[in-house]
Amino acid sequence: xxxxxxxxxxxxxxxxxxxxxxxxxxxxxxxxxxxxxxxxxxxxxxxxxxxxxxxxxxxxxxxxxxxxxxxxxxxxxxxxxxxxxxxxxxxxxxxxxxxxxxxxxxxxxxxxxxxxxxxxxxxxxxxxxxxxxxxxxxxxxxxxxxxxxxxxxxxxxxxx
Amino acid sequence: xxxxxxxxxxxxxxxxxxxxxxxxxxxxxxxxxxxxxxxxxxxxxxxxxxxxxxxxxxxxxxxxxxxxxxxxxxxxxxxxxxxxxxxxxxxxxxxxxxxxxxxxxxxxxxxxxxxxxxxxxxxxxxxxxxxxxxxxxxxxxxxxxxxxxxxxxxxxxxxxxxxxxxxxxxxxxxxxxxxxxxxxxxxxxxxxxxxxxxxxxxxxxxxxxxxxxxxxxxxxxxxxxxxxxxxxxxxxxxxxxxxxxxxxxxxxxxxxxxxxxxxxxxxxxxxxxxxxxxxxxxxxxxxxxxxxxxxxxxxxxxxxxxxxxxxxxxxxxxxxxxxxxxxxxxxxxxxxxxxxxxxxxxxxxxxxxxxxxxxxxxxxxxxxxxxxxxxxxxxxxxxxxxxxxxxxxxxxxxxxxxxxxxxxxxxxxxxxxxxxxxxxxx
Numbered sequence: 382x383x384x385x386x387x388x389x390x391x392x393x394x395x396x397x398x399x400x401x402x403x404x405x406x407x408x409x410x411x412x413x414x415x416x417x418x419x420x421x422x423x424x425x426x427x428x429x430x431x432x433x434x435x436x437x438x439x440x441x442x443x444x445x446x447x448x449x450x451x452x453x454x455x456x457x458x459x460x461x462x463x464x465x466x467x468x469x470x471x472x473x474x475x476x477x478x479x480x481x482x483x484x485x486x487x488x489x490x491x492x493x494x495x496x497x498x499x500x501x502x503x504x505x506x507x508x509x510x511x512x513x514x515x516x517x518x519x520x521x522x523x524x525x526x527x528x529x530x531x532x533x534x535x536x537x538x539x540x541x
Numbered sequence: 542x543x544x545x546x547x548x549x550x551x552x553x554x555x556x557x558x559x560x561x562x563x564x565x566x567x568x569x570x571x572x573x574x575x576x577x578x579x580x581x582x583x584x585x586x587x588x589x590x591x592x593x594x595x596x597x598x599x600x601x602x603x604x605x606x607x608x609x610x611x612x613x614x615x616x617x618x619x620x621x622x623x624x625x626x627x628x629x630x631x632x633x634x635x636x637x638x639x640x641x642x643x644x645x646x647x648x649x650x651x652x653x654x655x656x657x658x659x660x661x662x663x664x665x666x667x668x669x670x671x672x673x674x675x676x677x678x679x680x681x682x683x684x685x686x687x688x689x690x691x692x693x694x695x696x697x698x699x700x701x702x703x704x705x706x707x708x709x710x711x712x713x714x715x716x717x718x719x720x721x722x723x724x725x726x727x728x729x730x731x732x733x734x735x736x737x738x739x740x741x742x743x744x745x746x747x748x749x750x751x752x753x754x755x756x757x758x759x760x761x762x763x764x765x766x767x768x769x770x771x772x773x774x775x776x777x778x779x780x781x782x783x784x785x786x787x788x789x790x791x792x793x794x795x796x797x798x799x800x801x802x803x804x805x806x807x808x809x810x811x812x813x814x815x816x817x818x819x820x821x822x823x824x825x826x827x828x829x830x831x832x833x834x835x836x837x838x839x840x841x842x843x844x845x846x847x848x849x850x851x852x853x854x855x856x857x858x859x860x861x862x863x864x865x866x867x868x869x870x871x872x873x874x875x876x877x878x879x880x881x882x883x884x885x886x887x888x889x890x891x892x893x894x895x896x897x898x899x900x901x902x903x904x905x906x907x908x909x910x911x912x913x914x915x916x917x918x919x920x921x922x923x924x925x926x927x928x929x930x931x932x933x934x935x936x937x938x939x940x941x942x943x944x945x946x947x948x949x950x951x952x953x954x955x956x957x958x959x960x961x962x963x964x965x966x967x
Contacts, residue, residue: 386914390907395966399902421906422923422930422937445936447904448966516906 388506389513390448393456398448403441403458410439416523418515418536423450427523435466440524447516453504454520460497466528472497473521479505480514558865563857564946566597574916583916586954591736591764591895591942592920594789596850603849604791604842615841616815630841633848634831640851641781641798642772648804650797650831651839655763655784656686658797661834662730662759662780663690665810666803673699675727678751680705680713680742681932682735685925687761691730701725707932711738711887715746722754729758733765733781737924737940738887739870739895741765748777757803763787767944768866768893770859773798785843789945790850794843797834804830811836854945862945866894869943873952880959886933894943897924900959903966905937911962912939917955 410428417424425444432438440461442454461469471493478487479501490498507517515536526534564570573582587595607629613622615630634646643649652658671677677691681704691702703721706714713731722729729751734741744765748758759780762771766783773781781798785791799807809816809827813836818826827833854862873896877883882901900908909921920940923930930936941955 386911389910390965420922421904422927423906424936445904447906449907451904510910513906513910 385506385509389510391503391506393503394448394452397452397455401442401451401455403455403462404443405441406443407439407441410441412527412530414523414527414532414534416444416519416526416534416536418446418450418519420515420536421447423447423516423519425450425454425520425523427454427520427527429524429527431466431528437461437464437466437469442520442523446519447513449504449507449513449516450519453517456500456504457520457524460494460500461524464494464497468494469528470525472501473525476501476504476521477518480507480517483508558861560865560946560948564948566599566853567595567946568598568601569595570946574918575914583914584954586915586917586951586958588941588943588947588951588955589918589920590767590787590944590947591924591940593786593792594767594944595946596791596846597789597853599853600790600846600849604846607842607845612842614838626841626845629848630839630844633844633851636848636851636855637796637798640771640855641766641796642774643798644774645801647829647831648773648798648801650799650804650834651844652795652797652834653793653840654786654795655684655761655782656690656795658782658784658795659686659690659730659759659761660693661797661810662782663694665807665834666780667691667694667700667728668698669806669808671698671700671727674701674725676701676703676723676725678703678705678718678721678726678729678731678756680718680731681707682711682713682738682740682926682929683732684736684761684763685927686763687730687732688928704928705731707738707740707929710889711735711740711892712889713740713742713747715743718747719750722750722756726751726754726756729756730761730780731758732761732763733771734762734768734893734895735887735926735929736764736895737897737926737929737938738889739764739892739897740887740889741769741891741893743891744776744778748779752777764893764895769863779803785847785850788847788850789853790847791840791843793840794847799830801830804834807834809833809836813837815839857945865945866943866947869947869949869952870894870896872949873941873943873955876952876956877959880956880963882963883959886935886938895940896942897938897940899935899938900963903962905939907966908939908959908962911965912955912958915954915958915961917958919955 412429423446427442430439475490576582611625613626615627634649637649638646705718751758757779762783767788785794816833816836884899886897905921
């Protein structure tokens with residue numbers, strides 16, 4: 382087995398892929414969006430509860446997808462709970478760089494929760510698999526669409 | 542015979558099918574994939590032929606020979622090279638006609654690909670002969686290329702689209718098909734072989750039932766024509782479509798076969814050079830079929846490449862290719878079926894060498910990445926057949942599709958890779 386493959390499918394990812402956290406449609410939520418990846422047929426729904434101060438009090442997801450997209454969605458729900466919406470978007474920008482750029486090419490991402498960035502680093506293996514970047518970012522695109530009030534997003538509408 | 546096609550396939554003659562000699566004709570098959578510094582690459586096991594086939598040396602040489610020796614625009618110049626290119630390009634029309642056993646070269650319309658052929662059919666034949674309330678019958682196993690053009694036409698003029706269901710084993714539901722042929726049906730447009738299930742549909746019977754009601758029939762031969770001999774007259778097809786790049790030819794060239802009675806009655810669908818007889822600002826007249834459907838400078842190099850591809854498969858023999866691939870299909874089906882957790886989607890009795898499968902608990906996209914890491918190239922996803930995926934309750938599948946150059950050893954490599962994938966995620 383290649384080292385790249387082990388980097389891509391780290392134990393954490395295999396675990397989250399098989400046993401996704403915060404999976405299932407909640408009884409109540411106030412933001413939602415559906416994300417499609419037409420290339421592989423993955424569909425995901427993200428459900429957010431954002432309070433009056435813009436804090437993400439709860440987020441859950443459902444849908445189907447590969448190990449990478451399920452694990453990424455699962456990790457995202459763990460990371461973003463309790464964070465302000467603005468930080469969620471900043472973390473997405475960081476995560477996007479992690480997925481697409483080498484360490485020395487990444488932009489400056491300041492004032493991010495280190496626990497969060499450490500957790501996201503396990504997905505950096507997708508860099509070596511450009512065809513799989515959209516799997517990793519689908520949940521994040523969908524989360525962002527939900528925050529912005531867009532009901533449906535597609536990976537085909539973005540470069541990644 | 543043009544001098545661009547002097548190379549014959551390695552396996553010419555009456556000898557038994559020698560797949561190793563066929564492989565020697567395909568330069569790409571010797572390459573390694575995933576080479577890295579300090580790490581040897583993996584042998585390429587190319588099983589994504591349903592998406593596009595690799596090209597033999599004979600096709601590559603025909604195209605580069607043209608560009609280095611004979612290239613000019615076609616149908617225009619009186620000069621030497623223009624005549625040369627025209628002869629070679631139009632030569633492909635004869636070769637396609639012979640390949641499909643069409644009555645004449647005029648039955649052959651060149652398009653960019655199968656998709657464009659269906660758009661031509663919908664926009665030219667459809668807009669001339671269909672009106673609101675008329676129906677086109679397609680099937681549940683169509684590629685999007687034979688769905689979306691009809692939906693565009695539906696939105697334009699209000700036709701109805703009727704869909705023949707598929708049985709659990711992947712066969713077309715012929716009883717339902719017969720019932721769908723009601724009075725408002727004006728065209729049947731169905732795939733000859735499914736790109737996902739591999740099912741080869743009973744094209745002759747499909748045509749008979751439709752013709753009994755005076756309904757013309759179009760077939761999508763994109764997958765069938767590359768795996769078995771096709772005789773459009775024996776099928777009594779009104780239209781037959783295929784694409785060059787799946788037949789070991791280049792991209793950018795496809796074919797619409799049509800009976801002359803249809804082609805002669807169809808209006809142009811794109812306007813421009815090459816398709817006209819006379820042009821004035823007040824009135825323009827169009828050329829006869831098939832040329833009236835071929836506006837603008839065509840894919841000259843690719844058209845000539847397709848001619849070389851047809852020479853190639855003809856010399857190998859479509860019957861011989863079919864027999865070889867059927868052996869691979871049977872072997873691969875047997876071996877994959879032995880693996881617990883592997884589900885083959887599409888088990889019709891008559892299949893082209895295509896196997897779609899899923900694995901319990903493992904998403905096809907992950908299967909694709911794991912197989913690729915061992916050099917095994919398959920297609921994963923929805924295969925441009927989303928309704929069919931829904932029909933079988935799967936979001937996606939992995940698909941291994943075989944060609945003239947694949948071997949039993951490559952089936953073994955596929956099976957080993959599937960087993961490794963299973964244990965990796967197990």
